[in-house]
Amino acid sequence: MAASMYRLVYYSRNHIAHDQALFASNIQKILEKSRINNQRDEITGALLFNAGCFAQVLEGPLDKVEAAFERIQQDERHGDVSLLALDPISRRSFPNWAMGFIGTSDIQAKRFAGIGASTGFDPSRLSGDEIHALLRDLAIEEEAA
Ligand code: FAD
Numbered sequence: 001m002a003a004s005m006y007r008l009v010y011y012s013r014n015h016i017a018h019d020q021a022l023f024a025s026n027i028q029k030i031l032e033k034s035r036i037n038n039q040r041d042e043i044t045g046a047l048l049f050n051a052g053c054f055a056q057v058l059e060g061p062l063d064k065v066e067a068a069f070e071r072i073q074q075d076e077r078h079g080d081v082s083l084l085a086l087d088p089i090s091r092r093s094f095p096n097w098a099m100g101f102i103g104t105s106d107i108q109a110k111r112f113a114g115i116g117a118s119t120g121f122d123p124s125r126l127s128g129d130e131i132h133a134l135l136r137d138l139a140i141e142e143e144a145a
Helices: 020-041 062-073 106-118 128-144
Strands: 005-014 044-050 053-061 078-088 100-102
Touching: 005 062, 005 128, 020 044, 020 053, 020 062, 044 128, 053 062, 053 128, 062 078, 078 128, 100 128
Parallel strands: 044 100
Antiparallel strands: 005 053, 005 078, 044 053
């Protein structure tokens, strides 16, 4: 029987130096590693960066998603990792993305900044559903572009 599928959403604060080149190379390393691990673990999802914060959706088998989140929580490249949601799902929102990265275009950045500003960038006031819906919409837009 297939393992039941879950969606995890979290929010964290960037600890990578603000130097643009250093940040870009760190993100590239994180994405490379994530895509290898996530493909192995049947995890899909998206990572968003803006205004000094990360938000990420991970979806896949519960044990694999939990193990990935354990590793992610221990990573010193970010901190204040706050779990926003962990819920069973019947289907994936990011079936084609081992780990998509969002937040590079002006429109994407503005949309995320809007959510952050409405909560004072306080992770405890962000909703997992809100972050998931934003990332899913941005992923659909990106795939259509
Ligand atoms: P290895 O690659 O062998 O790493 C061993 C240890 O070294 C880990 O503890 C790792 O955290 C640390 N490490 C490696 N490189 C660096 C570095 N340049 N600076 C500081 N510490 C380092 N991983 C996933 O598998 N899936 C994801 O979706 C995912 N998303 C992430 C999102 C964010 C915002 C961040 C910051 C990290 C993410 N990671 C993700 C990476 C995750 O935190 C672990 O680094 C990774 O899963 C470890 O892979 P590994 O077990 O193969 O260990």
